[in-house]
Amino acid sequence: MDLDLDRFCRELPKIELHAHLNGSLSRSTMLQLQRYYADAGISDETNAFFDEFQIGAGDTRNLSDCFQVFNIAHALTSTPETLKLATTLTLQEFQEDGCCYIELRSTPRDTSHMTKRQYIDTIVQAMQKSSQSLSIISLLIVSINRSNSISEAEEIADLAIEYHKKFPNVVVGLELSGNPGCGKFENFVKIFSKTRTAGLKVTLHCGEISNPEEILQMIQFKPDRIGHGTCIHPKFGGTDDVWEALCKSGIPVEVCLTSNVNTKSAPDYSSHHFKYLYDANIPVILCTDDKGVFATSLSQEYRICLDTFLLDKVKIASLALNAIKYIFAEDKRKLLSDKVQNFIDKNCV
């Protein structure tokens, strides 16, 4: 293992644009949350399932099975106090891994201890508080789970608009995620059109499974970014039409290497669709998706990408630099570009 490259990937100021809060909880964070429940006398039954939370290489579970693991994290973020702690600790971990800007995403839930409104409010407060002690810039993308009802999605979208108006520098986007085998994008189009008109940016999990018709609908909707884009190239279950539409669109793709490999959406790193996107000059942004579930980190994703696709330091650092063009906080672009460029000038001679 080349330690120098490990350190380079860790110290490179990185941009995280696709991280689900409840999928990002580390084991240490989960233990702290569990301790909180114990101290508060609230029963939680997650202990027995801890070992099922992580999905490593060679795990027999597939993408569809993976959605069940989030229930384990959800059991630990059902109160405002633990949700706040989960957000703060997760931001801290991203910062320690050299991430200087993060758009964290999460699906508001009603629990026995809080409403969806309190859920969003709690994360916003945690982000604002963290900005006083942490250097990482954090923003929130509100998630809609495509497995849930349209009325639930409407309720979440209205809250996202309300909080975007109140906190335009924190709540910046709306995204569609959840089990790609459930629900249809066409049923959510009206909702995303409404939030876009209200000023929220849009990112969609797109093409996680082969569904060329829906992929085309998504690309024609012109989201600001898409997540994964696994089954768009004809080699991976897409069609020439959808691939061409993506190439022409210029829509950037949030790529999550380990997530795709561990859920068997990609057979292995070397045959991951990253190469096809990169070679076609489609903007790619390396992201973690669920760093807790997939036991990874953003710097590890950069290192794997560097090794697998034989990129040099300048090329791998350029991925971080280019990602800045696609962040939702437009006013932060100059500051971040200067930071990454400085690092490149100092470390890529």
Ligand code: IMP
């Ligand atoms: P949360 O939104 O903070 O609760 O994070 C967990 C949620 O993110 C899950 O319940 C899913 O809806 C979503 N999610 C996490 N990983 C993926 C993925 O790979 N594909 C689609 N949705 C995902």
Ligand code: ZN
């Ligand atoms: Zn995701």
